[in-house]
Amino acid sequence: MRQLSGPRGAGVVALVTALALTGCGRDEGTSTEEEPAGKVAGGKASGDITVWALGAEGEKLGEIAKDFEAENPDAKVKVTVIPFDAAHNKISTAIAGGQTPDVTTVGTTWLPEFAATGALDATPTDLIDPSAFFEGSWATTEVDGTSMGVPWYTETRLIYYRKDLAEKAGVTPEDGWSQEDLKAFAKGLQDKAGAKWGINLQPGGQGSWQTYMPFAWQRGAEIVDGEEFAFNTEPMQEALAYYASFFEEGISPTDLAEGALETGFINGDIGAFVSGPWHMGILRDQGGAGFEDKWALAPMPTEESSTSFTGGGDLVVFKDAKNRDAAWKFVDFLTQPEQQQKLYELVGSLPAVQSTWETGELSTDPLLTAFGDQLQDATSSPAIETWEQVTAPLDDAIEQVSLGQSDPEGALSKAEQEANSIGFGS
Amino acid sequence: MASLTAGGAAPSTRRRSRPGRRRELVAGYLFALPFLALFVVFTVGPVLASFGMSFTDLRSSDVRNPLAVEAVGLKHYTDLFADETFRQAAFNTAYFVVIGVPLTMGLALAVAVGLNSGITRFKAFFRVGYYLPVVTSIVAVAVVWRFLLEPDSGLVNTMLGYAGIDGPSWLNSPTWAMPSMIVMAAWRNMGYLVVIFLAGLQLVPKEMHEAAAIDGAGAWNRFRHITLPMLRPTLLFGAVITMIGYLQFFEEPFVMTQGGPLDKTLSVAYYTYNQFGFGNYSYAAAMAYVLFVVIALVTAVQFRVLGRRD
């Protein structure tokens, strides 16, 4: 059978490729700096504003938008809900095809990547005040010192634990407890309260860096050093050795089936685990009546700091937005404390605006205030374009050390090498 | 009236001019036209564009100015072969294909022959049943298969336990993860092939079987000398389609193992998908075209072995 490499085929391909490439070439002259953020005209918003919203928040956004339309009678907000699954795909393809809306929600870890395409509009500093937000959340919008979006909702990680088992074992978590205290706590749940596993941690695999990195940050680790990645530093190694010791000492399972976490926590096989605010709802739904009293939240341990991971969703406006001014006004509206409160009530997402936490349930419910407190000391991954790709070698290192196949220094040095060969992107 | 000598005439050896040859030519183009018009615009165009892309350093950050990229020639292609993860993915893919294709085809053929051999009752029922894995949502499939392969309470290990064997943690074991994927894929894709083989089996005239049976040929012999040869175009089609599909296998590791453990179930297609996700568009394109070349070569071999001489 003849391949496409026959004379005719090759000729066509060569011609097209040549044509395509003649127009190519990076223009080394253009600066890659962002233009300063444009100002937003005053007055009320008008015209159509197209908004993409993800998943559950998206469904409710229409309701919140009605209040905006009431305040700005000439404006109409058109919300299109897109599935969380594949939203990343949809947004990047839309950017490629020039089919972006005015506003969209993005996951915090996606923002640097989209910013690198040049498709995002810088946040107008005359409209939005950074200090209103949690520091960690605002940092997720900053790329090369310029903010390219606004935090909308946030999340952070805490330690969920079985209160009743802890009582039985006679151990309690405390504010300011150390990493070793945490380990002793988990072990206590196992030895003295009959839990099969003291605490569940992710033994490598996609996303495990989000569970591991807090322990490294608590020891003062910095992921990035100038223009390079710094994985193979002492705090990182120590933290990884600490992390892996949970598996070595049989405190954490290395092989938990999908869905077994919630079941295990509810029936007492698992004494504790690390996760974000969404698990509150899951445990309420699955635990059934009376389970609510059996668990509580513990803060992250403290070494040099008690930093946890923060994520959530940011709002971004596109440069090609057809209605830029109104779009930013809408974004500003969404980040007012009343709207943030409404978002919490409708969807359950934690507000990124600090003052929202001063009233209502967010200031009184112990579970929620635990998250609120942790948000004061939470950070995210570096705002670089290639971060998603760089997490793969890091996750691999975590996996290898957790499963006892490598020592921390060897694994981290390998990961660092790979990460640096990927680099920071263009 | 054309004489009906055994073997029939090969269509393409009629180079002699015949009445209506020109008509045939016009007809040929006219029949081809609607398809080709759509095809060239919507398929060939993007393929050529992405092929060209693989020779540049285009990333996701360049999509708004796709022409402002550097041409890098064969750099991505050479980088691929130095890429350890790619080599692992290539090995995994080869492993998957070499075992998976014969397994799936063998099972599907057996089922198709079985379904065709005079099952009078519940015909439709069986056919629908065998086709169900193909249409069942991958989420349901994943849940059930994870349950089956659960190390402690899963069905497979429980059954093995009865036989005194201590089954491994299938999805987490670097050795057993891939075989699990293969079995799952065979199970899932059998239905496509059963449907296709059934269609092909209709071309096998029952009288030939009857006549041969009368002459004393046993079932297996009849299968080998009558069914299989008649089935050749269909088998070729099935083999090519399955091979093409399996060389690009993606869904099973995507939902079950995310390429793990330690990249042991990472396929080339999955790795390409990841690279697209990272924004390395041109690198991913190069990888896709390397895969394409492999698929083309393998298909060519299959045509040679199983195909008609044109």
Added chain:
Amino acid sequence: MTTTRPELPAVPAGTRPAAPTPRRATRRPAGFGEPTAQPWIYVVLTGGLVLLVGPFLWMLLGSFRPDRELKQVPPAWLPQDPTLENYRNLFDRLDFPTYFFNSAVVALAITLGNLVFCSMLGYALAKLDFPGKRVIFVLVLATLMVPGVVTFVPLFVLVSNMGMVNTFPGLIFPFLAGPFGVFLMRQFIQSLPDELIHAARVDGAGEWRIFRSIILPLCKPALATLGILTFLTSWNNFLWPLVVAQSEEKYTLPVALAIYAIGENRSDYGLLMAGSVVIILPVLVVFLLLQRHFVRGIAMTGIK
């Protein structure tokens, strides 16, 4: 009607098979020339069937269970707390009629288009002679071998430049010319005897008439197969409709289901199961309608 006894051409193993003589399938339940199939075949097939149908059954049963029950590990089979809430959710929260309509229009259009265009080209490649025929076949086959993921973005840019984003043409056109269909039809038609065509030509029939009245009826099994497979793929297509639709009125069912059932950190399995069951039903209906054609006897157009 007469049943003709065909000649049995000598078929040395390894050569091109002789074109089989088409004949009407008799009512004899013959398989390999034996009366009805042996019981053991039923047993084995049923055993296999149980294995294959398992997940579907689990999905079906699961759609009647509340989400929290579904998340238990290990998954139980029978609903402990059967409920219709998933289906109620499905029809309340989703604008079902719109999404169903969109999915139906898109899938039917793509299926019909493929059936027509691919059989035409498949016939041309299999039985007509014209220059460039081989190149076309190679080109079609080649694109079948290109991993789809790589053409996704260029295709979207193209469709976007053509102004077809968020339109039905944008959802349909890129898939109307499927290389798979051409390959399938060509292989199948190749096995049909040329004598039919020669005879018809001698009788003065036009090319289109030959195609429509002689070839197509003989192709029922292949057309049925292509129809089902194309319908299945286009009905379940998720990524392309997601990317092409800019407003919810153009969403198809799989996209809509993903929005409501799959969240950032938690998924509603109950809704997902119910949605998946509902999404499968049309495919099964199409399958049931078409599957009798798999074995419908090749219409008699006796040569002799």
